[in-house]
Amino acid sequence: MLELDLVITGGTYFDGTGAPGVVTNVGVRDGRVVVVSPAPLAIGAATKVVEAAGQWVMPGFVDTHTHYDAELQVAPGLNESVRHGVTTVLVGNCSLSTVYSTPLDIADLFSRVEALPRPHVLAALEGAKTWSTPQGWVDALEQLPLGPHVASFLGHSDARAAVMGIGRSTDPDQKATKGEQAEIERRLEEALDAGFLGISTMTNPWDKLDGDRYRSRSLPSTYSSWKEFRGLSRVLRRRGRVLQGVPNLNKKYDIGFYLATATGLFRKPLKVSLLAAADTKAEPWVQGIFAPLAFIANRLGRGRFTWQHLPTTFRVWADGIDLVVFEEFGSGREALHLREEMGRNELLNDEAYRRWFRRDFDKRFSPRVWHRDFDDAEITESPDTQLIGMMIGQVARDRDLHPVDCYLDLVVEHGTKLRWKTNIANTRPEIQDKLINRAGITIGFSDAGAHLRNMAFYNFGIRLLNRVHQAQSKDKPFMTVEKAVFKLTGELGEFYGIDAGRIAVGDRADIVVVDPAGLSDAVDDYHEALMPEFGNMSRMVNRNDAAVAATIVTGEVVFERGVFADGYGRTLGTGRFLRAGEGRGTVAPVRRLGLEVAQ
Structure with a gap:
């Protein structure tokens, strides 16, 4: 037998399917899991060993809702997610992507909505953007020393601004012409051909443009007609891809569109992922409608609808009046x-x-x-x-x-x-426990890479596991560990149609080793760290290095006990672009010093 590259010994192994954990050993070669056995595995001279006795071995977490689109270009290791066990991130959310628009338009689209420093977003894109097509974006991405794997939506606001011009696309008196709508749909088809997951849309009007040209106009996607949205849904339904949406958070009436377009009565169902199932302090009654609405769409309507849910208390910080919640009423918008x-x-x-x-x-x-x-x-x-x-x-x-x-x-x-x-939101533990267990509610909405001074949920997976572990320790369980792992991994990989979230034999070895002894209330503590790539601004971060024993991407141990591998995200790249629907266990060569190293 060929020598193993990596052996994880003696951990409780969860494969991401929801099956109970078993104490076993895991062997990895050429970036894939090749053996899972209770018997000891042969350790060669070059075999890396991770001792996992008393710890949990599980698939790397899938973060389905990030805004790393600009940060990828200057810090492709995405350290703040990977150090918390995330091995796959989805970008292009909330109608925003960096595919078609110019760097100036992208900076205006992203910066105020996602509370990112506009000069640094603009500099990141001006220094990197050589592409003008989805395939060009993919090709450029795969030249970076990526840390985690990346999958992407096409942002509707991105495509709409590129087709109509950012001025016309944000003018309430202008609608897309028949030709422009056809071109937006053609560009969506082009993105799907390149392996994009689908398209992300926005109908929430209090997400505003930055810059001086059209400052305080809502995002282009919010000005679309329902005919335009239906046309996009038809493309996605035919191609079997995903619609991600953000409803009007003030009026909420357009939730009905997303529910209806997901249904499969007399047609093929459409996968729809919508923000957000939350127990808000402002409207505590709303938490009771999420599961029934998903039931209507999925069970009665034979659809594929899910809500995104953040499995922790939604707590935010503000510097003065700089906080997105002030966008929801007129006087707040005027100040911002x-x-x-x-x-x-x-x-x-x-x-x-x-x-x-x-x-x-x-x-x-x-x-x-x-x-x-x-x-x-x-x-x-x-x-x-x-x-x-x-x-x-x-x-x-x-x-x-x-x-x-x-x-x-x-x-x-x-x-x-x-x-x-x-x-x-999410301040009542008993409601949190119910929401996370409801059918039609999946984990998402970390917003990693956005709102850098306002919030940090990079460790959402660890926070959920901590809640599960503490509840079991108090003999008041609300969820098993294996179900929590499934919801953080396998459930998400299956819904979005990407090769992620499982670690059976033959799967790519994207693994996190979690030490339950390191789980405590400290995972919720406040921390800040400098971000050199954005002018040394101090961003909010999470720190729970006692809980994450190791993060492994494509069989490489990239983070272990608080330390990243040498050159990680700079001269060592372990991640790749994950194409929708591609085969199980796809492995690309690990990149070192800009050279591809065959595995």
Whole structure:
């Protein structure tokens, strides 16, 4: 027998199918799992050994909702995901991709919506974009020293802006002509031919453009007619691909379109993945509708509909007024429209503006995502250190002010040096436990690579495993470990039609080794780290190196006990572009020093 490249010894092995774990040894050669056996495996002179006794060996996590599109070009290792066991990421979400549009248009499409530093997004694309087609994007991607594997949607806003021009595509008085709609569909076909998963769309109007040309217009996809959306669905249905969508988070009526287009009555069903199944503090009753709606679409309508769900508390941080939730009402959008602090302060001090903000804030029955409760708004950083740890609502009572006036005073006084946090959703453990177990609800919405100062859910998989492990330790289980692994891996690979999420014999060896002894409440702790690729900005990150013993991509141990492999993401590339529907166990050569090394 040929010598094994890697042996993982004595761990509890979960294959990603939902089967119970078994204590066994795993052998890897040429990037694939070649043996799974309770018997000891031969260790050769060059065999790498990962000791996994008492630990869980499972497929690498699949992160289905990221916005790494620009970061890939400057930091292709995607370290912040891989260090938490993610071996496959999906990009091109929320109608945004970097395929067809110019670097300037891409920077305007991405930066404000995803809270990314526009100058660095623009620089990343101007320095790298040599492509103008989906296949060109794939070819360029595969020249990078990728860490994890990458699959992609085509962004509808990207394609629409490229066909119509970003100005016309964001003008409410302009609709795509018959010829333009045909060209958008042709470009979708071109992307599907290159192996893209499908298309991502957006109907939420409070996601806005950045830049100076069309600042504060909504994304191009939001201006599409239902006829245009139906045309895209027909292409996807015929090709057996996926529609990813974000509904109008204020009115929510267009959820009906996504449910209906997924159904398979008298036709082929369409896979639809929609944001987001969450137990929001603003509308706690809404969590009860997700499972019934999925049941109607899938069981009664014979469809393939899923909600995306983040399996942890959705907590966000803000610097001053820089937080996407303010986009959901007019006065908040007006403040975010102004980029310069001096201009903002003049606005925030204006009494007429304050009255407007108070009216928006006090509307009791308006649809919302943010609860607008300053008693759940804790100050974490401030030049006035006496404020740290206080709720803004309490500061308002101490100062005998309306909460809005108190908040705006603090922003005017301290600007972005006033940092505060609030809980948006998933704060009730018993509801979380029910949601994650519902049919039609899959794991997603980490938003990895976006909102760099606002939130960090790179370790969503570890957080779910921690919840599962702690519940079992207290004899109050809500989910088995094997089901949690399935939901983080195999279920997602199967739904999106990619070769990921399983590690039986013959599968590509994308593996994470999790040490349950390292699972604790510390996985939720707050951390920051500098991001050299984006001008040394300090981004929010996660750190749970005691929980992730090893991350393995294509049979290479790229991260082990807090340390990345030499050259990882720079001269060592282990990932590849995952094409929709390609065969099981596809392996590309690992790249070292820019050279392909045959395996």
